[in-house]
Amino acid sequence: MSVLVVTGTGTEVGKTVTTAAVAAVAVAAGRSVAVLKPAQTGVGPDERGDADEVARLAGALTVRELARYPDPLAPATAARRAGLPPVRPQEVAEAAAKLAVEHDLVLVEGAGGLLVRFDDEDGTLADVARLLAAPVLVVATAGLGTLNASELSAREVRRRGLDLAGVVIGSWPEAADLASRCNLADLPAVTRAPLLGALPAGAGSYPPADFRAGAPGWLAPRLGGTWDLEAFASSHAPG
Numbered sequence: 001m002s003v004l005v006v007t008g009t010g011t012e013v014g015k016t017v018t019t020a021a022v023a024a025v026a027v028a029a030g031r032s033v034a035v036l037k038p039a040q041t042g043v044g045p046d047e048r049g050d051a052d053e054v055a056r057l058a059g060a061l062t063v064r065e066l067a068r069y070p071d072p073l074a075p076a077t078a079a080r081r082a083g084l085p086p087v088r089p090q091e092v093a094e095a096a097a098k099l100a101v102e103h104d105l106v107l108v109e110g111a112g113g114l115l116v117r118f119d120d121e122d123g124t125l126a127d128v129a130r131l132l133a134a135p136v137l138v139v140a141t142a143g144l145g146t147l148n149a150s151e152l153s154a155r156e157v158r159r160r161g162l163d164l165a166g167v168v169i170g171s172w173p174e175a176a177d178l179a180s181r182c183n184l185a186d187l188p189a190v191t192r193a194p195l196l197g198a199l200p201a202g203a204g205s206y207p208p209a210d211f212r213a214g215a216p217g218w219l220a221p222r223l224g225g226t227w228d229l230e231a232f233a234s235s236h237a238p239g
Contacts, residue, residue: 002100002103002104002105002106003096003097003100003105003106003107003108003132003134004022004105004106004107004108004134004135004136004137004165005108005110005125005128005129005132005134005135005136005137006018006019006022006107006108006109006110006136006137006139007110007113007114007125007136007137007138007139007153008110008112008113008138008139008140008170009113009138009139009140009141009146009149009150009152009153010112010113010141010149011112011113013139013140013141013170013171014139014141014168014169014170014171014199014204015050015109015110015139015170016050016053016054016109016204017057017170017171017199017203017204018137018139018168018170018197018199019035019050019054019107019109020053020054020057020058020204020211020215021057021058021197021199021203021211021215021218021219021225022107022137022219022223022224023035023054023057023058023059023061023105023107024057024058024059024211024212024215025215025216025219025223025224025225026104026105026224027058027059027060027061027212028059028212028215028216029224031103031104031105032061032062032102032103032104032105033058033061033062033103033104033105033106033107034061034062034063034064034099034100034102034103034105034106034107035051035054035055035058035061035062035063035064035106035107035109036051036064036065036066036092036095036096036099036106036107036108036109037049037050037051037063037064037065037066037109038065038066038067038075038087038091038092038095038108038110038111038118038125038128039066039067039068039069039075039078039079039086039087039111039118040065040067040068040069040111041068041069041070041071041072041073041074041075041078041111042069042070042071042072042073042078043068043070044070045068049065049068050109051063051064051065051109053204054107054109056208057204057206057208057211057212058208058211058212058215059208059212062099062103064095064099066087066091066092066095067079067084067085067086067087069081069082069084070082074111074112074116074117075087075111075116075117075118075119076117076118076119076120077117079119080120086118086119086120086123087118087119088118088119088121088123089118089123089124089125089127089128089131090131092108092118092128092131093128093131093132096108096128096132096134097132108125108128108132108134110125110128111125113153114126114136114138114153114156114157115156126156126157126160126162129157129160129162130160130161130162134163135162135163135164135165136157136162136163136164136165137165137166137167137168137196137223138150138153138154138157138164138166138167138168138191138193139167139168139169139170140153140167140168140169140170140187141169141170141171142169142171142172142173142176142179142180142183142198143173143177143179143180143183144177144179146183146187147183147186147187147190150167150187150190150191151190151191153191154167154190154191154192154193164191164193165193165196165222166193166194166195166196166220166222166223167187167188167191167193167194167195167196168195168196168197168198168199168219168223169183169187169195169197169198169199170199171199171200171201171202171203172198172199172200172201173201174200174201176236178238178239180236181236181237181238182238184198184229184232184233184236185233188229194220194222194229195220195229196219196220196222196223196227197218197219197220197223197225197227198218198227198232199218200214200218203218
């Protein structure tokens with residue numbers, strides 16, 4: 001895959017750290033990687049955004065951000081409040097396609113979930129994936145409540161005729177509860193998509209060298225790693 005669209009079942013589910021892990025594994029394998037953040041919200045002009053955080057954790061890669069808005073809101077709302085032009089799906093797709101010409105892998109990290117609006121014409125990350133014919137990776141939470149949100153996201157990906165690459169748990173708790181452990185079997189069942197990894201809670205705070213060393217063990221072979229669902233699930237089997 002030359003372009004992979006990364007979305008989540010909501011906010012604060014681990015999209016950025018998952019994007020960084022995928023990027024780190026690809027960089028370590030000698031691939032050239034670009035990370036595109038269409039709309040960064042909730043940060044000031046001189047603050048580090050999500051794409052900058054991916055680069056800090058993953059290593060040498062190209063970073064591009066198309067728009068930045070100060071309010072921590074959906075991009076369409078944040079753009080409107082700031083009096084700035086919104087980002088439109090066609091612009092995002094064109095930027096990603098240009099990056100794909102010069103890179104082996106382009107990761108497009110959305111804001112929030114699949115249907116969060118970029119503009120007032122209801123443009124979304126799903127439209128970007130359609131324009132690019134790119135697979136979608138869904139980042140989900142581990143515990144109670146994740147099944148409904150994950151299934152809804154997966155159904156919408158398929159309803160739009162998009163390719164669902166799989167699901168990654170963006171933050172696996174150190175002391176996983178019963179729901180989280182059961183969800184290792186239930187998430188792939190309800191989404192009808194492979195579970196492609198689980199990142200440890202707090203991975204984004206690891207020193208970059210430790211993050212890069214750990215990343216392959218958090219992601220399945222389809223994402224370039226060595227993580228094995230059967231072994232992981234066996235070690236976290238419900239009591």
